[in-house]
Amino acid sequence: MLADPGSKRSEQPASCANPTRSVHPDLFVVVGVCTHLGCSPVLRLDDAALNAELHAPGGFFCPCHGSRFDLAGRVVKNVPAPTNLEVPEYRFLSDTSLQIG
Ligand code: FES
Numbered sequence: 239m240l241a242d243p244g245s246k247r248s249e250q251p252a253s254c255a256n257p258t259r260s261v262h263p264d265l266f267v268v269v270g271v272c273t274h275l276g277c278s279p280v281l282r283l284d285d286a287a288l289n290a291e292l293h294a295p296g297g298f299f300c301p302c303h304g305s306r307f308d309l310a311g312r313v314v315k316n317v318p319a320p321t322n323l324e325v326p327e328y329r330f331l332s333d334t335s336l337q338i339g
Pocket residue numbers: 272273274275276277300301302303304305318319
C-alpha cells in the first residue's frame with residue numbers, strides 16, 4: 239500500500255534510515271510540507287478509513303488533494319504526493335532538547 243516503503247527515494251538523514259524514519263521510534267520529526275504542492279498534512283489518529291488503509295492507528299492526511307502518509311511519513315500508493323514526507327537533519331542535545339538542522 240506504500241509507494242516507497244523502504245524510503246529509498248525519500249529525504250531523511252542516515253540516522254533515520256530505519257522503518258520508523260526516526261532516531262527514537264516514539265518521536266517522529268518531519269517537515270510538515272506535503273511533497274505534492276506544499277500544503278500541510280494533518281495528523282489523524284481517529285480516522286477509521288485511514289487507519290484501515292494503513293493497518294495502523296493513525297497517519298497524516300493532506301487536505302488539499304488527499305494524499306495520505308503513515309506515521310513514518312511514508313506516502314500511500316496512487317495519491318498525488320510523489321514521495322514520502324521529508325525528515326530533516328536533527329539530533330537530541332538532551333532528553334528534553336532537540337536541535338533541528
Ligand atoms: S498538496 Fe498535498 S496532496 Fe496536493
